[in-house]
Amino acid sequence: MRLEIDHCEFPDDRLYDLDNNVWIRIDEKKVATLGITSVHAALAGKLKQVKFKPLETFLERGRSVATIESIKYFGAVRTPITGKLIEVNSALESKGEIASNHPYDEGWFVRIQPSQLDEEIRILTQPRTNEEKIRSQIRELRVRCFKAFPDYEMWEIGVDCAAVLVRLNELVNQIAINEVVHIISDDPTADIEMVRWSDQTGQGVLESRPEGKLTHFIVRKVK
Known part of the structure; x- marks a missing residue:
């Protein structure tokens, strides 16, 4: 199931840091897969360059796991949890547009081994309990989510x-x-x-x- 707000989608099967526009999904081994939201993807535009932090880097919550760049945007992808960087989606280094077009699937960014998950997971949220905040953010950022990103x-x-x-x-x-x-x-x-x-x-x-x-x-x- 996915929540759609002003054409921007938010799958229900993950948790969100809406301030940094990222999501995480925890697997059965307690490893967190991290990616950007549809709002972040729309704000950045079609990505031309993605640069990751080195593997094995220990990341505090709120630190950058990668930088992203398009013709109109340069910014950071920040982790909402503390832990060790154990895997990156290297496909994005040559085809950043995968994250633009598929932010919740093959466009994931990194995997992290959390160290404080029980504490930090409480800070994260579900979009259905924050619809008005998301709607306000989309309006303030003047974001448009489309079915495909324009070239x-x-x-x-x-x-x-x-x-x-x-x-x-x-x-x-x-x-x-x-x-x-x-x-x-x-x-x-x-x-x-x-x-x-x-x-x-x-x-x-x-x-x-x-x-x-x-x-x-x-x-x-x-x-």
Whole structure:
């Protein structure tokens, strides 16, 4: 089960440090897997670089386990528990976008052997008991969680949808398969036109989301 708040997801099977936007999941061996939340992923954008602390490092609660960097963001991933760093997800060092697109699954960051789990676990929380705090955080940070993270953005305000589609076709012809485009349009016919465009081109419209007078579209090149 997953709680969804303003399109940002929070699986129920783990505990959260909402101040640092990280989660942990404890396995049967009392090892903690740590990752970032969907809010943290959306705030950072598509990650270009991930650097981990060395294995066997002893980490106090609140210390950095990794630094993350995108075109628009540089920050730290902080541990909500004290313990020894015993494993890192080395796949993120070459493909940081895995954490952007799959923060709760294959995008996990590190595994830690906790040393004070019984005490520190009480500080962590479940999202269903903190919905309003999460909603307020999303609003304050102006975060948008989408089904896929954009590689490109097209702000097309005051532009006729036909002209937008011409530009979109030009961009899609230039980008790689599986890359994603975020289009923002205020044309009232955009929703219908994007469906028609997808049918004609065979490209995927993953998401269409109205927001006031604007509509956000997430498009993935599939062929």
